[in-house]
Amino acid sequence: MALLEVRDLKTHFRTPDGIVKAVDGVSFTLEAGETLGIVGESGSGKSVTALSIMRLNPQPPCYYPQGEILFEGRNLLEAGERELRDIRGNDIAMIFQDPMTSLNPVFTVGDQIMEAVRIHQKVSKKEAKDIAIQALRDVGIPNPERRVDEYPHQYSGGMRQRAMIAMALACNPKILIADEPTTALDVTIQAQILELMVELQEKYGTAIIMITHDLGVVAQLADKIMVMYGGRAVETGTTDDVFYDPLMPYTWSLLRSIPRLDKAGEVRLLPIRGQPPSLIFLPPGCNFNPRCPFAKDKCREVDPPLEEKRPGHRAACILSLQEIEESKHRVDEELGVEQ
Amino acid sequence: MSEYLLETRNLKMHFPIRAGVFKRTVGHVKAVDGVDLQVRRGETLGLVGESGCGKSTLARLILRLLEPTEGEVIFEGENILKYNRRQMMKVRRNMQIIFQDPYASLNPRMTVGNIIAEPLRTHRVTDDVKKRVQELLEMVGLSPEHYNRYPHEFSGGQRQRIGVARAIALRPKLIICDEPVSALDVSIQAQIVNLLEDLQDELGLTYIFIAHDLSVVKHISDRVAVMYLGKIAEIADRNTLYGRPRHPYTNSLLSAIPIPDPKLERERRRIVLEGDVPSPANPPSGCNFHTRCPRAREYCREHVPPLEPQEAKDHRAACFFPVTEGQKVEDRTSEVPYRATTAE
Numbered sequence: 001m002a003l004l005e006v007r008d009l010k011t012h013f014r015t016p017d018g019i020v021k022a023v024d025g026v027s028f029t030l031e032a033g034e035t036l037g038i039v040g041e042s043g044s045g046k047s048v049t050a051l052s053i054m055r056l057n058p059q060p061p062c063y064y065p066q067g068e069i070l071f072e073g074r075n076l077l078e079a080g081e082r083e084l085r086d087i088r089g090n091d092i093a094m095i096f097q098d099p100m101t102s103l104n105p106v107f108t109v110g111d112q113i114m115e116a117v118r119i120h121q122k123v124s125k126k127e128a129k130d131i132a133i134q135a136l137r138d139v140g141i142p143n144p145e146r147r148v149d150e151y152p153h154q155y156s157g158g159m160r161q162r163a164m165i166a167m168a169l170a171c172n173p174k175i176l177i178a179d180e181p182t183t184a185l186d187v188t189i190q191a192q193i194l195e196l197m198v199e200l201q202e203k204y205g206t207a208i209i210m211i212t213h214d215l216g217v218v219a220q221l222a223d224k225i226m227v228m229y230g231g232r233a234v235e236t237g238t239t240d241d242v243f244y245d246p247l248m249p250y251t252w253s254l255l256r257s258i259p260r261l262d263k264a265g266e267v268r269l270l271p272i273r274g275q276p277p278s279l280i281f282l283p284p285g286c287n288f289n290p291r292c293p294f295a296k297d298k299c300r301e302v303d304p305p306l307e308e309k310r311p312g313h314r315a316a317c318i319l320s321l322q323e324i325e326e327s328k329h330r331v332d333e334e335l336g337v338e339q
Numbered sequence: 340m341s342e343y344l345l346e347t348r349n350l351k352m353h354f355p356i357r358a359g360v361f362k363r364t365v366g367h368v369k370a371v372d373g374v375d376l377q378v379r380r381g382e383t384l385g386l387v388g389e390s391g392c393g394k395s396t397l398a399r400l401i402l403r404l405l406e407p408t409e410g411e412v413i414f415e416g417e418n419i420l421k422y423n424r425r426q427m428m429k430v431r432r433n434m435q436i437i438f439q440d441p442y443a444s445l446n447p448r449m450t451v452g453n454i455i456a457e458p459l460r461t462h463r464v465t466d467d468v469k470k471r472v473q474e475l476l477e478m479v480g481l482s483p484e485h486y487n488r489y490p491h492e493f494s495g496g497q498r499q500r501i502g503v504a505r506a507i508a509l510r511p512k513l514i515i516c517d518e519p520v521s522a523l524d525v526s527i528q529a530q531i532v533n534l535l536e537d538l539q540d541e542l543g544l545t546y547i548f549i550a551h552d553l554s555v556v557k558h559i560s561d562r563v564a565v566m567y568l569g570k571i572a573e574i575a576d577r578n579t580l581y582g583r584p585r586h587p588y589t590n591s592l593l594s595a596i597p598i599p600d601p602k603l604e605r606e607r608r609r610i611v612l613e614g615d616v617p618s619p620a621n622p623p624s625g626c627n628f629h630t631r632c633p634r635a636r637e638y639c640r641e642h643v644p645p646l647e648p649q650e651a652k653d654h655r656a657a658c659f660f661p662v663t664e665g666q667k668v669e670d671r672t673s674e675v676p677y678r679a680t681t682a683e
Contacts, residue, residue, distance in 0.1 A: 042524055157615075158615055186389035186616070187596055190595065191609055213524070218599075219597060243601050244601075258528075258599060259554045260600075261557060270529065271533060272529070272530075275497075276524060
C-alpha cells in the first residue's frame with residue numbers, strides 16, 4: 001500500500017461567476033521517503049491539490065464532487081475534523097511560499113513550534129522547548145537556545161523559511177508538502193533551503209511533495225513528477241522520463257520554451273502561443289488544444305484521459321505515441337529547430 | 340559621438356534612516372554605493388543580483404526618478420543631473436522603463452488607448468495619436484481593436500505587452516526593463532522575451548535588462564553586470580561571465596541556479612554560500628562579500644577591492660583573489676592580492 005494515494009480527485013469552488021474546477025481529476029501515489037514534484041503554472045491547480053490533501057480548502061465555497069485521498073488506507077475526504085486535526089501537522093505537514101505570512105508575528109518562533117508539538121505529543125512545556133531548540137538546530141539556525149525566544153521579524157527571509165521547516169518537522173511527519181517553498185527567496189538562499197530539505201529527508205525518511213513552477217527545482221530534487229495544466233494532471237512519470245521524453249505536448253513545449261543556463265543564448269526561444277485557460281470556461285476537448293502545436297480536429301472533441309503510454313509514464317493526450325513522435329519532428333522542421 | 344549611450348560615474352544613493360521624535364538621521368542605507376557603468380549603443384546590458392542589491396535603485400537613478408547622493412549620469416555625452424526641468428523633459432523622451440508588475444503599472448481607470456497615448460500627449464506629439472497608438476498595439480502583438488478596452492480585460496502577458504507599447508511610443512533610445520518577465524507565467528515569459536528582442540532589432544533600442552533570473556539574462560544580454568550590496572562585483576560579455584566567472588560571488592550565484600536537466604543536476608557540484616546578504620545599512624568592512632566568501636582572507640576584511648580588469652577584454656571583477664581558469668572557488672593559491680596593473 002502506498003503511503004498516500006490520490007484517486008481521481010476533484011476540487012471545485014462555487015463562485016458567483018460559475019463553478020471553478022480548480023482540480024478536476026488528479027491521481028497520484030506517494031511512497032514513503034520519496035519526492036514527488038508537482039509542476040505547473042499559476043492556476044493549474046497545484047496548490048489546491050496540496051490544500052485538498054490537508055483538507056484546508058474553505059468549505060464552502062469548496063466542495064469535493066469526486067475522488068479519494070487515501071492516507072495509509074484512510075480516506076481523508078471522509079475523515080472528521082477531529083481525525084484531521086490528528087493528522088495535520090503530525091502525519092502530514094505543510095510549508096508555504098511566504099514564511100512571513102505563515103508565521104504569527106506576535107508569538108515567538110519557539111512558542112509556535114512548541115504549540116505544534118504540544119498539540120500532538122504529551123510533553124511538558126520544558127520538554128517541548130527542548131524539542132523546539134533541537135528542531136531549530138536541525139535546520140541550521142545558529143544559537144538556537146537564544147533564537148528560540150525571538151520573534152519572526154527578527155529572523156531574515158531564509159531563516160524564517162528554516163523556522164517553518166523546523167515547525168513542520170518537529171512532529172516528525174511522514175509527508176511534508178512544500179508549496180513553492182523557495183519562490184520568495186533569493187537563489188543563494190534557495191540553494192541552502194533545498195540542500196537542507198534533502199539532508200533532512202535522508203535523516204528522517206520523510207516523503208516530500210514539492211510544488212513549484214521552477215522546472216530546475218524539480219530536476220534537482222524529485223524522484224517522480226506530475227505536470228498539471230488547467231486543473232488536470234497531464235503527465236506523470238519518473239523525473240528522467242518526463243524531462244528526456246515528454247509525451248504530453250504541453251510538457252514538451254514548456255521544456256523547450258524556457259531559457260537555460262547551460263545552453264548558449266544565441267538561439268531564439270520557442271514560446272507556447274496563447275495563454276492558460278480560464279478554469280470556469282474550459283475549452284472543449286483537451287484543455288491544452290487551443291495552444292497545442294500538435295492539435296488535430298479530434299482534440300477539440302475528446303477529453304483525453306491520463307493513460308499509460310510507456311511503462312510507468314502516463315500522459316493525457318489522445319494522440320498515439322507514433323503521432324506524438326511525428327508531430328515533434330514536424331514542428332521542429334517547421335520552426336527550423338536543429339535536433 | 341561617444342561610443343557609450345549611457346555612463347554612470349561613481350553613482351551613489353544613500354537613503355537616510357531617520358529615527359526618534361525629531362527624525363534625526365541615524366544612519367544610511369547604501370542602496371547604490373559607487374557604480375561605474377557604461378552602456379553601448381544598441382546593446383543589451385543585463386543587471387543581475389539578489390533582492391536588495393540595488394538593481395532597481397540604480398535604474399531609478401539613471402532615469403533620475405531618484406536624485407543620487409553623489410556621482411554623474413551621462414546620457415549621450417552630457418551629465419543629465421545638471422539639467423533643469425525643461426532639459427530633463429527632452430531627455431526623458433529617450434529613456435523609458437518597463438516595470439515588473441503589469442497589474443500595478445497600468446492605471447485601471449484608463450483605456451489601453453489612453454495609457455499608450457499618455458507619453459505622446461505629455462510630450463506634445465498630437466498629430467494622429469489614435470493611429471499611432473493602433474500601430475503600436477500591432478507592433479507588440481495586440482490588435483488595434485483593443486484600443487478602447489481596460490487593463491482588467493487582459494491577461495498578465497497581454498498587459499506586459501501594453502507596458503511595452505507605452506515604453507516604445509516615443510521611440511526612445513534606451514529602455515530599462517526592470518524584471519519585465521518575473522511576474523509572468525513560465526509559458527508566457529518566452530513570448531515577451533522574443534517581443535523585446537524583435538523590437539530591439541526593429542527600432543535599434545538599447546536595453547538595460549534587470550532580472551534576478553540568470554537564465555533569462557543570459558539569453559537576452561550582450562554583456563552582464565553582477566551587483567552585490569550596491570556595488571558591481573563583476574562585469575563581462577555574456578559568454579565570459581557565464582563561462583569563466585572570476586568573482587567568487589558570480590561563481591556561487593551561477594552554481595546555485597537549478598538547471599532543468601536531471602542528469603546534469605545529479606552531477607553538479609554546488610557552492611552553497613553560508614548566511615544571508617548583509618544589510619546595506621551596515622555593510623561589512625573591506626570587501627562587502629567577505630562575510631560569505633569561501634576565499635576570503637584577512638586582507639579582504641580591511642581593503643575594498645576595485646573593479647580590476649581581467650585577462651579577457653572588457654572583463655572586470657572586484658576581487659583580490661579571483662577564481663582563475665580551472666580553479667575551484669574554495670582553492671587558495673596566491674597569497675598576493677590580484678592587481679591587474681602590477682601583473683602587467
